Amino acid sequence: MKLFLILTIAAAGLLVAPAPSAGQASGDADVVALLRMRTDSGVVGQFTFTTNESHQLVFDLPADDPRLELLQPLMLPKTKDTKIAVTLVNLPRAESDQLLYLVYWLGYSVEGDEVQSLSPIQWDSIFRAAGRQAQLKLSFTGEPLGVSVTSEAVRPVGQALALILSGLAVDLPDDSVSAGATWAGNVAIPVRKPDGTRSLTLLRVTYRLRELIVEPDGLYARIEFDGAPVPVEGFNADGRYFGEAMFDVTAGRFDDVVALASIEVEWPPNPEGLPPSHSLTEWRGSVTRARTR
Numbered sequence: 001m002k003l004f005l006i007l008t009i010a011a012a013g014l015l016v017a018p019a020p021s022a023g024q025a026s027g028d029a030d031v032v033a034l035l036r037m038r039t040d041s042g043v044v045g046q047f048t049f050t051t052n053e054s055h056q057l058v059f060d061l062p063a064d065d066p067r068l069e070l071l072q073p074l075m076l077p078k079t080k081d082t083k084i085a086v087t088l089v090n091l092p093r094a095e096s097d098q099l100l101y102l103v104y105w106l107g108y109s110v111e112g113d114e115v116q117s118l119s120p121i122q123w124d125s126i127f128r129a130a131g132r133q134a135q136l137k138l139s140f141t142g143e144p145l146g147v148s149v150t151s152e153a154v155r156p157v158g159q160a161l162a163l164i165l166s167g168l169a170v171d172l173p174d175d176s177v178s179a180g181a182t183w184a185g186n187v188a189i190p191v192r193k194p195d196g197t198r199s200l201t202l203l204r205v206t207y208r209l210r211e212l213i214v215e216p217d218g219l220y221a222r223i224e225f226d227g228a229p230v231p232v233e234g235f236n237a238d239g240r241y242f243g244e245a246m247f248d249v250t251a252g253r254f255d256d257v258v259a260l261a262s263i264e265v266e267w268p269p270n271p272e273g274l275p276p277s278h279s280l281t282e283w284r285g286s287v288t289r290a291r292t293r
Contacts (some may be wrong), residue, residue, distance in 0.1 A: 043087065046086070047289050050081045050083045053080070057279050060275065099139070100136070103125045105132045134150065143171075147162065167283065170245050189281065195274065206225060207225045226242045228241065240262055263283070266272060
């Protein structure tokens with residue numbers, strides 16, 4: 001039985017135009033690259049995905065309101081740290097409009113307030129018993145097309161990976177780009193609701209190709225990005241999202257993505273009778289590919 005989960009991931013591309021000399025960075029608008037996923041089969045590499053979250057809920061009540069004492073437990077800061085290690089392998093394409101990846105689970109850990117999870121050693125035992133493999137589908141421009149796991153036992157790991165990548169997705173431009181080019185995309189960051197549950201806040205992001213860098217082993221693209229919450233009817237969200245990604249253009253893969261977000265959401269009174277409130281979220285996510293000698 002295969003279980004289907006939605007997953008988002010960043011991607012890289014292929015060089016389609018001349019580049020500067022080795023060891024140089026290019027800001028020349030005449031140097032153009034098409035950022036695309038690699039299409040040949042083979043091991044993409046070992047990757048570590050991490051997030052560090054901090055959430056705090058504040059009810060908008062006068063200091064002398066007697067309800068504040070009763071609501072105090074809900075206003076305590078909550079943290080959550082997640083780490084997932086995987087090996088990604090590019091499989092032969094099943095269809096011309098998508099890429100298929102084998103995800104091989106290497107390790108998983110989650111810690112934080114009110115987090116009840118198994119230890120990394122216990123998760124490793126589950127991987128050995130239930131299987132370490134999952135499958136990930138992506139478009140050539142990095143659009144998520146889903147991930148399937150083979151057992152209910154590892155569903156939490158697939159869901160955790162999906163949540164991490166929802167905040168780290170780097171949408172690739174449709175056309176070839178040069179240094180200074182910009183394009184837009186979306187990410188989603190988890191925030192805490194008044195009832196203690198979490199929901200995803202959508203952010204609109206502007207990406208900018210800062211430079212193309214030529215190294216002895218190939219061409220790299222440095223992409224910087226900045227964004228803010230998308231207005232939604234019913235509540236107000238404000239804040240900032242920013243970061244940087246490094247793509248190995250020649251190999252068609254991302255090597256590093258780092259993003260930070262600071263978001264404040266104002267919540268109206270809810271049907272359960274909770275008063276108006278606002279939540280404060282500090283979020284950091286990263287994807288790092290292990291370097292080989």
